[in-house]
Amino acid sequence: MTVPPLTLSPSAARRVAQIAAKQGKPAILRLSVEGGGCSGFQYKFGLAEAAEGEDLVVETDGVRLVVDPVSHDFIAGCVVDYVESLGGAAFKVENPNAAASCGCGSSFAV
Template sequence: MTDTRTTDLSLTQAAAARVRTIAERQEKPAILRLSVEGGGCSGFQYRFGLADTVEAEDIVAETDGVRLVVDPVSLDLVRGCSVDFVESLGGTAFRVENPNAAAGCGCGSSFAV
């Protein structure tokens, strides 16, 4: 059964729009998977990718018809986070605002708890 507790995660409208654009170009569903892996300069690192399906155990947040999915193991490290899409002079990127992160690196793709 898919758990749809949106209080655990959120996806901004900017991020949803970017996921939709990428998914349309790649002819895939508008499903962004966020996972956490060991490594990076701060201990853990975020991984993003388009998913073909939502797995039964995934936690799902939806914004404007775009779904953000996280597996239960990664959820422990990103519970309460918000995923945004930012554009700056340094480039464009998905950015995670993670209330569980005690420290992060300058690139924004790794964190420590």
């Protein structure tokens, strides 16, 4: 069985590169899934120093997205995007595995 890949959009890659450059860190975005949020699970984003042992690593325009194996089970096939709107700017996960999500877009249920 082939595991659906993750995708880091070009706009998300650009934003990660900008944030990493400002903070003097490598352009590596770590995405993980944790219990909590209004729908059962929530996404957590942060800059990482490096990929760890069994992380899935996806690269777009020289920027890496890293995900641990447990989190990957919940977000396989996702697209991580960066969107700017009148309400603000944020990283957004388009998750085909989510059965429901909340209005804030940062938590989901499977």
